[in-house]
Amino acid sequence: MNKFHGTIPTKLFAKKNMLRNLNLNGNEFEGSLPRSLQNCKNLEVLDIGNNRINGTFPHWLESLPMLQVLILRSNKFYGSIANPMARFPFRKLRILDLAHNEFSGKLPAEYFKSLMAMMEAITTKFEYMGKDYYQDSVSIKMKGTFMELVKILSIFTAIDLSKNNFEGEIPKVLGNLRSLKGLNFSHNKLTGSIPPSLGNLSSLEWLDFSSNQLVGRIPQQLTDITFLEVLNLSNNRLDGPIPTGKQFDTFGYSSYSGNMGLCGLPLTKSCSNNIDEAQKEGDEDEQTNAFDLWKIVVIGYGCGVVIGISIGYMALSDRRIALFFMKKLGGERWIRRIRRWKG
Template identity: 40%
Template sequence: MMPIPRPTRGKSRGKVQIAARGVECYNNTGHVIGLDLGSSYLYGSINSSSSLFRLVHLQRLSLAENFFHYYKIPSAIRNLSKLTSLDLRFSSFSGEIPSEIFELSHLEYIDLSRNSLKLQKQGFYILAEKLTKLSELYLSDVKISSRVPAVLANLSSLAALILKNCSLHSELPTGILQLPNLKHLSLELNPDLAGYIPNIHGSYPLMELSLANTNFSGQLPESIGKLKSLQLLDINHCRFEGSIPTSIANVSQLTYLSLSTNNFSPRPLSWLGKQTKLNFLDLIKTNLYGNIPPSARNLTKISELYLGCNQLDGQIANWIGDLTHQTLLKLQENKLVGPIPQSISRLENLILLDLQSNFLNGMRGCSLRMINFAQNQLQGKIPRSLAYCTMLEALNLGKNQIYDTFPFWLGVLPNLKVLVLRSNRLHGAIRKPQSSSEFSKLQIIDISDNNLGGELLLGYFNIWNAMKVANAGNLSCMNATTGFQKFSWSDYYRYSIELTNKGVELEYESVQDSFTAIDPSNNKFNGEIHEDIRNLKAVNMLNLSNNNLTDHISSSLANLTHLESMDLSRNKLSGEIPQQLVQLTFLSFFDVSHNRFKGPIPSGRQFSTFDTNSFLGNLGLCGSPLPKKCGIPDESSGQDPLNSEEDKGIGSLFAFDWKVVLVGFAAGLIIGMPLGCNFINRKHGRFLMVLGNKQLRRREKKRRHKFCF
């Protein structure tokens, strides 16, 4: 071990002398009784021959937050027979926890969490039977893979029991929840661990109870209101049922409450408002109905408020503007009506606002990082006040009734990365940009399913700078940064995208920071695909389908070397498909069907994985995978490919012969990675960005997998 040198200085503290930083000695004998080397940059091996294990008078030992190269905990730990406190958390130990630890009968505090450790068979039972003085036990991420032994309920002095993500199973002995001194209990992320919350008799000191992502079920007892000291209650993603007890209104010390995604029966929110210390409230998918009660305005300390995926109705009250903390507010997928209140514009610290899928009919300007008003009843024009939202990074107004021209004035927003305006009534031509700085950070644009026309995005391919240079090494998810702390969208707001990708509408739960996509499909754009598109070398997905594009496609498309999905179907494109496109080695989906192409289909590399559906409706094309051989006349060559009988039948149009080809699958992994930034149980979120082909969605609707977190 190689610790960083620390200065030594003596300091008397009763009968204990601080001989050096992190070292405590008994004054009378000079014996070392405390050693705190936590976060000391220790690295290397540690074994039973270490001089550490000669400190036989040691009572407190911390080696936490160091790096021991996944060595085992040495068996010589048995020499430290006087230990009362052992802290080895997050220090890269591995292997089985040595049975010698169970011989340290004076232990009151053990923390072995955040290592690659596991307990031997019957190890949990032996630990609970022998270490009878335990008051705090932390074993998070230790692989226990057993039931929780009933003997653990005999440890009457136990105040903290943290068993997060331990592969526990069977049913938790109810006696553990009734331990008289228990203040902190966390069993979360043990999906095979069952149990229920018993009736509470008398007074319990419980301050934190987390059962999230377990198999706990039954009803929450009305007596839960007796837990006067409870500050954290997290039971999200369990199987609780019955009504949310109104007595929860009496738990006035709560700062964190998550009841989301259970099987609760319908109930209004009348119990909310007395918990004035609440900082975090998650009631997503809890079968709530009725209005948001006026008493909710008492939650003046709230910073995260999630009420989405319920049946709440009525208007959003003006008191919403009284929230003063940095706030994430999600009211999506309810039945809220009326205008978005003016008071929202006063929320200077509002970071995220999600009102998607309600019946709202107005909106205001704001100082948000993200806005999601998708799937409402917004009408009229997009308010110019949004141009003052200089911190805005993502704007989703999709699936509304907005009647407006393309909001070119949003180009002044210096941080805008995502713009979703799909499925509205946008119309007219998109004028050329007036400045090279417009939309300079834009990475994802979806203006599909509108009535836009004119030349295709004329001039914009030159100025979308964020799409020009690929950042393949960036595996992080998109995030917003506040003045005080960093809020990651992947942690605090599950950022999902619906993509008609590779001909199928898929849904991804988060977006890699380097992902780029362009979707102006299902409009009336005409003219050619301009040569300037060659600048957008970082684009991953391009969907230009269902427009009136003409002329040939340039070989310059081969410059889009990160392209993984390209859909040019249902246009009036002609000429040959450039052979240079075989250079797009990441391309796993390609569709040029129902155009006027002719000549040989490029061969080799990815093109060997595309089937006939990619080329249908181009009677002049020949070569594999089509049955028509090049150089042999086609008897049906006089037929107009855009008015053929084949074009009239929807069943024929969308009869995909979907298959997985080895090479295509390998490339497809690439597009999965930019979109599928994984995250661990941060239970909120839908930020729907929809990029896709409406007709294909109708055909492939049964392939969709929608979730509400």
């Protein structure tokens, strides 16, 4: 690792160059990323992580037809990631690492729709990038730990957008990236629920959505991810019972801590207690409502008796008052009908 500093020359990359790997990771470069990189049509790996590069997302890189690894981690990029300009952006991209910047706005769902290399069916054929020349190597955060990949398997795919200011919901379209190995959206401002479509990520080995503002229940469909080794949903606003079965039976307390509404193992909060308490409250409400209804009936019945007694008393004590009530209530009409019926 070197400590080069200053800016990257704007006209460094000439047209029709044969550059296929550019690794400037771990230096002190600043300024913006030179647009002359668009001339690198054979570029497969671009790693400028851990520098001081600034500017908005370099969307013009999407037109590079061979780009498979894009690492912009730990720089000073900012702003929202707009919709792609190219018709087929980043079609061969396998590793996308934008972590630890100042990106904001919604997650780039339109780009996710174009990541064809992450949608490909899993193959058992193991090949390394750069097999015909020297092998490529990058440093990637995998399962919560930084690892140096001395060789990059062509089937390795990962997305890391952690430690930014992304907001809004997690796009359902991520469920189409079936060959994805790792997904990290932790330490953002994401809201909404976890899409059940993520259960389609059958090759996923680590999933980190911690330290966001996600709500709702953990989808039962996530238990279908049988290769999942690391799960971190801590410090959100999730609720309801934690799914059980398969890999979910192996995750510990730290996977769910900081979600006050969650219950069930491995947490100490029991879901059955919550159900019993809710049932008890419901029964108490039902009893209260029934009691209130009976009070109304009794009061109405009592009022009727009192009124009846009062009218009877008045009828016996004052014939004129009785005749008054008979006229108002149509009593005379009913007396005439009764007499006809008897006659």
